[in-house]
Amino acid sequence: xxxxxxxxxxxxxxxxxxxxxxxxxxxxxxxxxxxxxxxxxxxxxxxxxxxxxxxxxxxxxxxxxxxxxxxxxxxxxxxxxxxxxxxxxxxxxxxxxxxxxxxxxxxxxxxxxxxxxxxxxxxxxxxxxxxxxxxxxxxxxxxxxxxxxxxxxxxxxxxxxxxxxxxxxxxxxxxxxxxxxxxxxxxxxxxxxxxxxxxxxxxxxxxxxxxxxxxxxxxxxxxxxxxxxxxxxxxxxxxxxxxxxxxxxxxxx
Amino acid sequence: xxxxxxxxxxxxxxxxxxxxxxxxxxxxxxxxxxxxxxxxxxxxxxxxxxxxxxxxxxxxxxxxxxxxxxxxxxxxxxxxxxxxxxxxxxxxxxxxxxxxxxxxxxxxxxxxxxxxxxxxxxxxxxxxxxxxxxxxxxxxxxxxxxxxxxxxxxxxxxxxxxxxxxxxxxxxxxxxxxxxxxxxxxxxxxxxxxxxxxxxxxxxxxxxxxxxxxxxxxxxxxxxxxxxxxxxxxxxxxxxxxxxxxxxxxxxxxxxxxxxxxxxxxxxxxxxxxxxxxxxxxxxxxxxxxxxxxxxxxxxxxxxxxxxxxxxxxxxxxxxxxxxxxx
Numbered sequence: 001x002x003x004x005x006x007x008x009x010x011x012x013x014x015x016x017x018x019x020x021x022x023x024x025x026x027x028x029x030x031x032x033x034x035x036x037x038x039x040x041x042x043x044x045x046x047x048x049x050x051x052x053x054x055x056x057x058x059x060x061x062x063x064x065x066x067x068x069x070x071x072x073x074x075x076x077x078x079x080x081x082x083x084x085x086x087x088x089x090x091x092x093x094x095x096x097x098x099x100x101x102x103x104x105x106x107x108x109x110x111x112x113x114x115x116x117x118x119x120x121x122x123x124x125x126x127x128x129x130x131x132x133x134x135x136x137x138x139x140x141x142x143x144x145x146x147x148x149x150x151x152x153x154x155x156x157x158x159x160x161x162x163x164x165x166x167x168x169x170x171x172x173x174x175x176x177x178x179x180x181x182x183x184x185x186x187x188x189x190x191x192x193x194x195x196x197x198x199x200x201x202x203x204x205x206x207x208x209x210x211x212x213x214x215x216x217x218x219x220x221x222x223x224x225x226x227x228x229x230x231x232x233x234x235x236x237x238x239x240x241x242x243x244x245x246x247x248x249x250x251x252x253x
Numbered sequence: 254x255x256x257x258x259x260x261x262x263x264x265x266x267x268x269x270x271x272x273x274x275x276x277x278x279x280x281x282x283x284x285x286x287x288x289x290x291x292x293x294x295x296x297x298x299x300x301x302x303x304x305x306x307x308x309x310x311x312x313x314x315x316x317x318x319x320x321x322x323x324x325x326x327x328x329x330x331x332x333x334x335x336x337x338x339x340x341x342x343x344x345x346x347x348x349x350x351x352x353x354x355x356x357x358x359x360x361x362x363x364x365x366x367x368x369x370x371x372x373x374x375x376x377x378x379x380x381x382x383x384x385x386x387x388x389x390x391x392x393x394x395x396x397x398x399x400x401x402x403x404x405x406x407x408x409x410x411x412x413x414x415x416x417x418x419x420x421x422x423x424x425x426x427x428x429x430x431x432x433x434x435x436x437x438x439x440x441x442x443x444x445x446x447x448x449x450x451x452x453x454x455x456x457x458x459x460x461x462x463x464x465x466x467x468x469x470x471x472x473x474x475x476x477x478x479x480x481x482x483x484x485x486x487x488x489x490x491x492x493x494x495x496x497x498x499x500x501x502x503x504x505x506x507x508x509x510x511x512x513x514x515x516x517x518x519x520x521x522x523x524x525x526x527x528x529x530x531x532x533x534x535x536x537x538x539x540x541x542x543x544x545x546x547x548x549x550x551x552x553x554x555x556x557x558x559x560x561x562x563x564x565x566x567x568x569x570x571x572x573x574x575x576x577x578x579x580x
Contacts, residue, residue: 079453111451118432
């Protein structure tokens with residue numbers, strides 16, 4: 001994959017977030033291209049989750065600019081960015097536990113056809129959002145449990161639903177915050193294969209602690225330490241970078 | 254779900270329609286008051302039960318609806334509900350838009366306090382300025398008719414109130430099941446996530462707030478016309494608290510619960526105030542009412558509406574597992 005020709009769907013330029021005197025994210029540049037899985041790794045507190053929140057619009061920037069699909073969205077709120085085609089999944093489960101799996105996904109899909117004024121129509125009979133939810137659940141492998149209450153799912157299934165809800169909005173750019181957290185080996189493999197299947201049509205940013213998984217699927221890796229990027233490159237380049245080895249992977253490779 | 258709602262509604266309609274022909278003048282008056290509280294409770298249920306916004310200033314909208322009809326009809330020769338009712342509701346809605354636009358920027362306990370503060374502000378404006386006629390309140394000398402048809406007898410007014418209640422019930426039933434209402438449910442459970450998938454949650458909450466305020470204004474209008482009298486107590490925080498207790502008593506999350514709660518609250522009040530049962534102790538009816546509410550909240554976590562499912566699980570020997578995210 002030639003990076004120069006790749007089409008960037010999302011760019012962050014000199015992203016900075018300060019909390020008083022603490023600089024959580026310091027002048028970070030990041031590009032997410034179509035057809036690439038871009039992993040961001042770093043120790044705890046390196047600013048990975050903050051970076052995701054800056055891109056998604058959940059936190060306001062201290063300085064820097066964010067571009068989404070070629071337009072400047074620095075001033076746009078999170079829901080507006082979501083409408084332009086940005087999907088985010090959370091590190092901790094943020095599903096709607098009281099609702100069924102189907103309704104979880106349907107609500108996500110409904111965000112594209114909100115029609116709040118049509119108060120006489122039953123939302124659950126909304127065909128477009130219903131169909132899109134069913135399709136997404138089939139793709140994510142949850143089609144056998146669509147009528148189960150989301151709170152009763154196993155941990156792995158909840159993680160899958162988390163990603164499915166993100167996909168039901170049909171985003172172009174996916175920001176995934178530790179989608180593998182707490183998953184077993186089988187579930188991890190399944191999720192990784194799923195991410196690979198999404199690669200062709202999406203630009204994916206993956207924040208993950210599981211190094212084996214990252215090196216298996218990532219096309220580009222950015223390494224962060226204390227809020228700054230120390231290096232960026234292909235998995236091989238990153239693996240052989242002495243700075244990364246001392247800072248993160250440990251001396252003995 | 255849909256079927257049980259329909260059953261409840263038709264059962265209610267039949268019983269309530271028949272009631273004025275069986276009961277005395279006093280009981281019709283009492284029932285009218287209770288139905289009005291039912292409408293009032295339903296308005297708050299949309300905010301608390303569906304959207305998860307605990308509003309502690311609902312009486313302000315109620316009071317504004319009540320004062321609007323009294324003030325406006327004072328200058329009219331033949332006041333008619335056909336425009337007075339919408340005007341009262343719109344005035345309450347405009348105030349709700351103002352309060353909501355500011356208070357919805359806060360969350361949790363701050364939201365409760367800010368809505369209370371705005372309601373108290375409205376209370377003192379009515380209480381201490383010439384607009385509201387002071388502590389004594391104002392009489393409504395000229396009761397509005399409906400299309401020229403005077404709804405003067407208490408049975409007629411009762412039926413009119415019942416019609417309003419059914420209208421509100423059906424309207425809120427539709428709203429809570431619509432795309433809008435489903436999104437409100439999502440906001441109650443997890444607003445963060447709703448923003449992440451692309452909902453402008455602030456606009457949704459504001460819309461719900463205004464609808465709720467308008468329905469509370471409708472209840473206030475009915476209350477003023479029924480009594481022919483308004484006073485500042487209609488805007489007091491006691492009433493905001495009472496309506497909150499009604500929906501909690503009935504069981505949050507169901508429109509029927511709000512109605513049942515209003516009914517139960519009125520019954521309990523009547524019971525503890527009755528001198529025939531409690532003798533001179535009836536003076537302290539607040540105490541009995543308060544204790545019984547504490548009892549209900551302690552033993553019926555899902556309100557009166559949850560009683561059938563408790564019985565069911567006792568009879569069947571199964572325990573209804575409460576569903577929570579185990580993270």
